[in-house]
Amino acid sequence: MSRRQFYVTVLITSCIFIFSQCFRKAPEKVNTDVRGEQFAGAATCISCHKQIYDAYVATGHYNTSAPASEKSIKGPFTGDNIFSYSNGTRVVMEARDSGLFQAAYTDSTLQEVHRFDITMGSGRKAQSFLYWQADRYFQLPLSYFVPAHSWANSPGFPPSYPKFDRMIPSTCFGCHSSAVGIKEVHMEGRRLSESFEKNQLVYGIDCERCHGPAADHVAFHREHPQEKTAMHMTRVKMLKNQQRLDMxxxxxxxxxxxxxPAFDYKPGDALSDYFFPDFTRPTRAADLDVHGKQYQLFTASRCFVKSDEMNCSSCHNPHNNERDQLATFSRRCMACHQPAGPAFCKLKSLSASVLEKNCIDCHMPVLPSGSITLLTDGQTRATPDSMRTHLITVYPEEVKKILARFK
Ligand code: HEC
Ligand code: HEC
Ligand code: HEC
Ligand code: HEC
Ligand code: HEC
Ligand code: HEC
Ligand code: HEC
Structure with a gap:
């Protein structure tokens, strides 16, 4: 046998071997996670982390995207289910036997109708909805604005007519889901256009979005139930503070x-690996929008600047829904601002026992967003969505309002 024949034979034999291994392993494969076999899926965490899992299913993160249904959609399909545009078109939220729809009518002629396929937003403040057509996701013209208990024109949409053709890019899923299957990316003119694989969507923000792929961790601990130290898993508490913030x-x-893609994130990665630096942002923190900018606002606060190791976990437990528990959050402030110490609140007109119940409304007030505003039916001006600012400081105007309530 010549040298060449020898190599070819070796090559063929190894190909056959690898090939046969693939087929041999295939039936044993239990993992069906669309992200690939390094991911285990959140459901597999239950068996060993039940307490965390049970709490986590009540969070905004877990519920931030879902298949559209009467359960996931907070808005009504009877009663207040109509929105009128300035060109006379009305969009009606309709529950039909075949599903839930947004249907646009001029007079009584149906112009366009699309199905609610996906709900975006857990319904804390607002929900937007997507429909699926020709391998693409589009946003429906109407969103639901929870504080106003009202359907509203989607943020940034024209008030004159119902816009049905806003294409949704994968970046939207990058923050509101755990995976989306991209089929093709191409340029349409100067615009990037993506098409998607149907049903390849992992809803909600799951454990592995923050903790990274965990299949090896699961496999190891299943085989070694006596092992009490986490293996094949980054220990968040051991990361540098900046890495924890970047998470x-x-x-x-x-x-x-x-x-x-944000989906590639693993704990320890730097934010700057995911986004190009942004030189356009306002230099004054007070000029930043309260929506979606918690990182910039918090890191501009004196609490952060003057502390060594402060991060989002100083106040938030990422596995629990602690919404509106202002006394709990205030206790976390007092870990550093102890009532008996020199760093406590300087406001003299209220007693410490009153201050202790709620540091939040005075120092992290709910402020209107400039970028997210929603036009509700019959209004001529859009209402801003309001959010807690993460610029922790003294807000004299807000304090006046609160003190007035005490009088
Ligand atoms: C077969 C049991 C088992 C399964 C299943 C399992 N884990 Fe664990 N995990 C452990 C053990 C044991 C530890 C170490 C003790 C502890 O921290 O609870 C651990 C610890 C961890 C830690 C903490 C690491 C640290 O020390 O900071 C994280 C994060 C984690 N697991 C994530 C996951 C995720 C995500 C899943 C599901 C995809 C999962 N685990 C599934 C057994 C398991
Ligand atoms: C993959 C994207 C993503 C990551 C990573 C992420 N978040 Fe969020 N977060 C969101 C989205 C989207 C929402 C809005 C959820 C909704 O629909 O209510 C949210 C909401 C929240 C809320 C409000 C929840 C409520 O119920 O009031 C808090 C607090 C929060 N995130 C803290 C954190 C902290 C702390 C971390 C890091 C440990 C983190 N998030 C990481 C996307 C993310
Ligand atoms: C939004 C991001 C985020 C999500 C989603 C998330 N975690 Fe965590 N997890 C963290 C952070 C941050 C820490 C470190 C908390 C700290 O410093 O106290 C942590 C810590 C842990 C720990 C070790 C410390 C502890 O609290 O016991 C375990 C175990 C864990 N996570 C498991 C899970 C599991 C299981 C899920 C899904 C059910 C999950 N995590 C979802 C961010 C997240
Ligand atoms: C860079 C990450 C990011 C992207 C991209 C993003 N969002 Fe969000 N979105 C968030 C975060 C974080 C929140 C909650 C905190 C806040 O509003 O400051 C949120 C809140 C929302 C809410 C309100 C949920 C609630 O009740 O708080 C809706 C609805 C929403 N987003 C829809 C969308 C849609 C639709 C897209 C894509 C067209 C999109 N978002 C793109 C991060 C993102
Ligand atoms: C990890 C410790 C820590 C935590 C937790 C903390 N702070 Fe601070 N905070 C500080 C430090 C340090 C300073 C700077 C004090 C100084 O200037 O000497 C500060 C400053 C402040 C200031 C003055 C800001 C300014 O612009 O002058 C306010 C107000 C404040 N904190 C309120 C809060 C509130 C409210 C909470 C809870 C939501 C909180 N802090 C949580 C450490 C902390
Ligand atoms: C000093 C304490 C503190 C720190 C640190 C902190 N937060 Fe918060 N955060 C709060 C409080 C208090 C609320 C209000 C909770 C409520 O009203 O239910 C809040 C609310 C939120 C909300 C919901 C805002 C809204 O109005 O919808 C998001 C999102 C959030 N935090 C994200 C983060 C992220 C991300 C970080 C780190 C970059 C962070 N927080 C750091 C105290 C803190
Ligand atoms: C009713 C509104 C209100 C509440 C509640 C409140 N504060 Fe204050 N806080 C103020 C005002 C106003 C000032 C500025 C007082 C001054 O300088 O005369 C202040 C000052 C401070 C300062 C010093 C800021 C500086 O300039 O150095 C800190 C720190 C602080 N507060 C923390 C807290 C903490 C922690 C809590 C909860 C235990 C709290 N505050 C509750 C209104 C409030």
């Missing part, structure tokens, strides 16, 4: 120009 900043610092 949240990935989605809570606004959308920059992406360098690579």
């Amino acid at each position: 949240c900043a990935l989605c809570h610092s606004g959308l920059g120009t992406p360098q690579k």
Whole structure:
């Protein structure tokens, strides 16, 4: 046998071997996660992290995207289910036997109708809805604005007619889901256009979005139930403070120009690996929008600047829904601002026992967003969505309002 024949034979034999291994392994494959076999899927975490899992399913993160249904959609399909545009077109939310729809009528002629396929937003403040057509996702013209209990024109949409053709890019899923299957990316004119694989969507922000792929971790601990130290898993508490901040900043610092998909994130990665640097942002923190900019606002606060190791976990437990528990959050402030110490609140007109119940409304007030505003039916001006600012400081105007309530 010549040398050449020898190599060819070796090559063929190894190909056959590898090929046969693939087929041998195939039936054993239990993992059906669309992200690939390095991912285990959140459901597999239950068996060993039940307490965390059970709490986590009540969070905004877990519920931030879902298949559209009467359960996931907070808005009504009877009663207040009509929105009128200035050109006379009315969009009606209709529950039909075949599903839930937004249907546009002029007089009584149906112009356009699309199905609610996906709900975006857990319904804390607002929800937007997507429909699926020809391998693309589009946003429906009407969103639901929770504080106003009203359907509203989607943020940034024209008030004159119902716009049905806003294409949704993968970046939207990058912050509101755990995976989306991209079929093709191409240029349409100067615009990037993406088409998607149907049903390849992992809803909600799951454990592995923050903790990274965990299949090896699961496999190891299943085989070694006696092992009590986490293996094949990054220990968040051992990361540098900036790495811990970047874990949240990935989605809570606004959308920059992406360098690579947010879905690739693993704990320890730097935010700057995902977005090109942004030189356009306002230099004054007070000029930043309260929506989606928690990272910039918090890191501009004196609490952060003057502390060594402060990050989002100083106040937030990422596995629990602690919404509106202002006394709990205030206790976390007092870990550093102890009532008996020199760093406590300087306001003299209220007693410490009153201050202790709620540091938040005075120092992190709910402020209107400039970028997210929603036009509700019958109004001529859009109402801003309001959010807690993360610029922790003294707000004299807000304090006046609060003190007035005490009098
Ligand atoms: C077969 C059991 C088992 C399964 C399944 C499992 N884990 Fe774990 N995990 C452990 C053990 C044991 C530890 C170490 C003790 C602890 O921290 O609870 C651990 C610890 C962790 C830690 C903490 C690491 C640290 O020390 O900071 C994270 C994060 C984690 N697991 C994530 C996951 C995720 C995400 C899943 C699901 C995809 C998962 N685990 C599934 C057994 C398991
Ligand atoms: C939004 C991001 C995020 C999500 C989603 C998330 N975690 Fe965590 N997890 C963290 C952070 C941050 C820490 C470190 C918390 C700290 O410093 O106290 C952590 C810590 C942990 C730990 C170790 C410390 C502890 O609290 O016991 C385990 C175990 C864990 N996570 C498992 C899970 C599992 C299981 C899920 C899904 C059910 C999950 N995590 C979802 C961010 C997240
Ligand atoms: C993959 C993107 C993503 C990451 C990573 C992420 N978040 Fe979020 N976060 C969101 C989205 C989207 C929402 C809005 C959820 C909704 O629909 O209510 C949200 C909401 C929240 C809320 C409000 C929840 C409520 O119920 O009031 C808090 C607090 C929060 N995130 C903290 C964190 C912290 C802390 C981290 C890092 C440990 C983090 N997030 C990481 C995307 C993310
Ligand atoms: C860079 C990450 C990011 C991108 C991209 C993004 N969002 Fe969000 N979105 C967030 C975060 C974080 C919140 C919650 C915190 C806030 O509003 O400051 C949020 C809130 C929302 C809410 C309100 C949910 C609630 O009740 O708080 C809706 C609805 C929403 N986004 C829809 C969308 C849609 C639709 C797209 C795509 C066209 C999109 N978002 C793109 C990060 C993002
Ligand atoms: C990890 C410790 C820590 C935590 C937790 C913390 N702070 Fe601070 N905070 C500080 C430090 C340090 C300073 C700077 C004090 C100085 O200037 O000497 C500060 C400053 C402040 C200031 C003055 C800001 C200014 O612009 O003058 C206010 C107000 C404040 N904190 C309120 C809060 C509130 C409210 C909370 C909870 C939501 C909180 N802090 C949580 C450490 C902390
Ligand atoms: C000093 C304490 C503190 C720190 C640090 C902190 N937060 Fe918050 N955060 C709060 C409080 C208090 C609320 C209000 C909770 C409520 O009203 O239910 C809040 C609310 C939020 C909300 C919901 C805002 C809204 O109105 O919808 C998001 C999102 C959020 N935090 C993200 C983050 C992220 C991301 C970080 C880190 C970059 C962070 N937070 C750091 C105290 C903190
Ligand atoms: C009713 C509104 C209100 C509440 C509640 C409140 N504060 Fe204050 N806080 C103020 C005002 C106003 C000032 C400025 C007082 C001054 O300088 O005379 C202040 C000052 C401070 C300062 C010093 C800021 C500086 O300039 O150095 C800190 C720190 C602080 N507060 C923390 C807290 C903490 C922690 C809590 C909860 C335990 C809290 N505050 C509750 C209104 C409030």
